[in-house]
Amino acid sequence: MGVIIAVVNHKGGVGKSTITANLGAALARRNGRVLVVDCDHQANLTISLLAGARPEPNLCDLLLGSTGHGEPLSPEQIVQATDRVRLDIIPSGEELAEAEDVLDAEYMKERLLAEALGDLPNRYDIIFLDCPPSLGLMTKNALTMATHVLIPVMATEFAAKGVTILSQTIAKVQRRGNPGLQVLGVLVNNYDAHPVVYRIQYQRLVEHLGVLKFATDIPKGVVVEEAHVMGCNVLDYSEGSAVSRAYTALAEEVLTRLEVQ
Numbered sequence: 001m002g003v004i005i006a007v008v009n010h011k012g013g014v015g016k017s018t019i020t021a022n023l024g025a026a027l028a029r030r031n032g033r034v035l036v037v038d039c040d041h042q043a044n045l046t047i048s049l050l051a052g053a054r055p056e057p058n059l060c061d062l063l064l065g066s067t068g069h070g071e072p073l074s075p076e077q078i079v080q081a082t083d084r085v086r087l088d089i090i091p092s093g094e095e096l097a098e099a100e101d102v103l104d105a106e107y108m109k110e111r112l113l114a115e116a117l118g119d120l121p122n123r124y125d126i127i128f129l130d131c132p133p134s135l136g137l138m139t140k141n142a143l144t145m146a147t148h149v150l151i152p153v154m155a156t157e158f159a160a161k162g163v164t165i166l167s168q169t170i171a172k173v174q175r176r177g178n179p180g181l182q183v184l185g186v187l188v189n190n191y192d193a194h195p196v197v198y199r200i201q202y203q204r205l206v207e208h209l210g211v212l213k214f215a216t217d218i219p220k221g222v223v224v225e226e227a228h229v230m231g232c233n234v235l236d237y238s239e240g241s242a243v244s245r246a247y248t249a250l251a252e253e254v255l256t257r258l259e260v261q
C-alpha cells in the first residue's frame with residue numbers, strides 16, 4: 001500500500017481542495033502515480049480538475065453500492081484520468097450530502113471508504129483524500145485509512161487553535177484503530193506578506209508550529225483562481241508563477257519528509 005495523505009482542516013476555505021489538486025499535479029510531474037479522492041459533497045476538487053464536469057457514477061454511488069444501498073460498483077468504474085498524465089481522480093457529487101445520513105447508520109462506518117476503494121490504492125504511489133470542512137463522517141473515514149495528514153492553514157489569528165483541535169482528533173484516531181497515522185506537516189497557504197499584521201500573525205504561527213510547519217509556504221496568487229476557471233492545475237496554467245514554483249518546492253519537501261518518516 002502506498003502513501004495515503006488526508007488533507008484535513010475543519011475550517012473551510014483554507015485551501016484543502018486547491019492544495020490536493022496542485023500538490024497532486026506537482027508529484028505526478030515528478031513521475032509519481034497519483035490518485036486524488038474527492039471526499040467532499042461540494043465536489044470542488046472534481047469541478048476544478050475535470051473542467052466543471054460532474055461525473056456519474058461517483059464516490060457517492062460507490063459508497064452506497066458497497067453498503068448494499070445501491071448497485072454494486074468497482075472503484076475502477078468511477079476513477080477518471082485528468083488532463084495531467086499520471087494524475088487520476090475519484091470524483092464526488094452533491095448527492096453525497098444526503099447519502100451520508102444512510103452511511104452514518106452503517107456498522108463500522110469509519111471504514112466504509114477503505115472498504116469501497118478496495119485494492120485500488122495499491123496501484124498508486126501517493127493518494128490524497130480531500131476532506132470536507134468538518135470532522136464528520138467522511139473526514140473520519142479519511143483519517144481511518146490514511147498513513148499521513150497534511151493540514152493546510154491560513155496565517156490568521158485562529159489557525160493555531162484549529163491545529164490544536166485537529167491534533168487532539170488525530171490522537172484519538174491513533175488510539176482507536178490507526179496507530180501509524182502521522183502528521184506530515186502543516187502548510188501555510190494563501191500567504192500575503194504585505195500587510196504588517198499578516199507578518200506578525202505568521203511569525204506567531206511559525207513559533208507555535210515548530211517543526212510541524214513545512215518550510216515551503218504557498219503564496220497568495222490570482223493564478224489560483226484563474227486556473228480554477230480554466231479547469232486545470234496551476235502548474236500547467238502558469239508554470240513560472242510564484243505559486244507554481246512553491247508547489248514544485250513543496251512536492252520535493254513532501255518527498256523528503258516521507259523518506260524521513
Ligand SMILES: Nc1ncnc2c1ncn2[C@@H]1O[C@H](COP(=O)(O)OP(=O)(O)OP(=O)(O)O)[C@@H](O)[C@H]1O
Pocket residue numbers: 011012013014015016017018019040042044131132133189190191218219220221222224225228243
Ligand atoms: N494560494 C492561493 N492564492 C489565492 N487564492 C487561493 C490560494 N489557495 C486557495 N485559494 C482560493 O481560496 C478559496 C478556497 O480554496 P479551497 O476551495 O481549495 O479551500 P478548501 O479548504 O478546500 O475549502 P472547503 O473547506 O470549502 O472545502 C478558493 O477560491 C481558492 O481558489
Ligand SMILES: [Mg+2]
Pocket residue numbers: 016017018040044045130131132
Ligand atoms: Mg474543499
